[in-house]
Amino acid sequence: MGSVLPGIARDRERVRRRIRRVGPRWALVLCVAAACVGCGAGDRGPGPAAGAASREPPLPAPERMAPGDVAAPFTLIERDGTPFDSASLRGKVWLASVFFANCPGPCFRENQAIADVLRNIPDADFMAVSVTCDPENDTPETLRRYADRFEAEPKRWKFLTGDMATIKTIANGTFLLPAEVGVHSERGVVFDRQGRLRGSFHLLQPDRVRLLEQLIRDVLAEPAGAAPPRVPPGTPPA
16 A cells, blocks of 8 residues: 555545536545545554554555564453463464455455455465454454454464544554544555564555565574564553
8 A cells, every 4th residue: 555545546536527527516525535435544654653643644664674663562352351461472474454344345355365365375374363443342252253254264364443542542653553433545555574564565456475485484484583672661562
């Protein structure tokens, strides 16, 4: 998602042309429609996080990046209703994403891509972590039914919910993915065995997914015993 998704950009341009034709009377209605095209949030290009407290959405991680700091720990709720502690990801390479179960289409394609990646990389040290951005509707039971559609193996693919403030902090500050209720990025974000962000790719573009798989394989091949860098003092837990 180097900028706004091409399909979304085309739809918004069509709306702008309609605004010019119908005049100001319907302009407000059509502008609202343009803002709501798709459920994905547009990227503004790779760069560092804007910070969890910022009003601006974070810049996405580049496709590949050097290891940085260890991600701040977080706790959410898994689809079986039990707490999920991100400490359980230590020693694993993991792919993070944001979605919601009632998404009309893109989220299904996003998660189908993740299911394919998990099948193509059957390494037990590789996991996926999918976090809902609609926790009011995506209860653990809803997530369990949704995960069953993808035959998601609970040990390798986590579907998580929690309160929206916590989810937004994790998405913005840890994953570098914008997230609001029902609005999210369609990127997959890779973390190494030490919990360090290593890159992100768009999940709805097959050529990007192939590059994502290569990144995951490269990170899996790195030595497992490397000492993790220290989390900076004062890093708040999500």
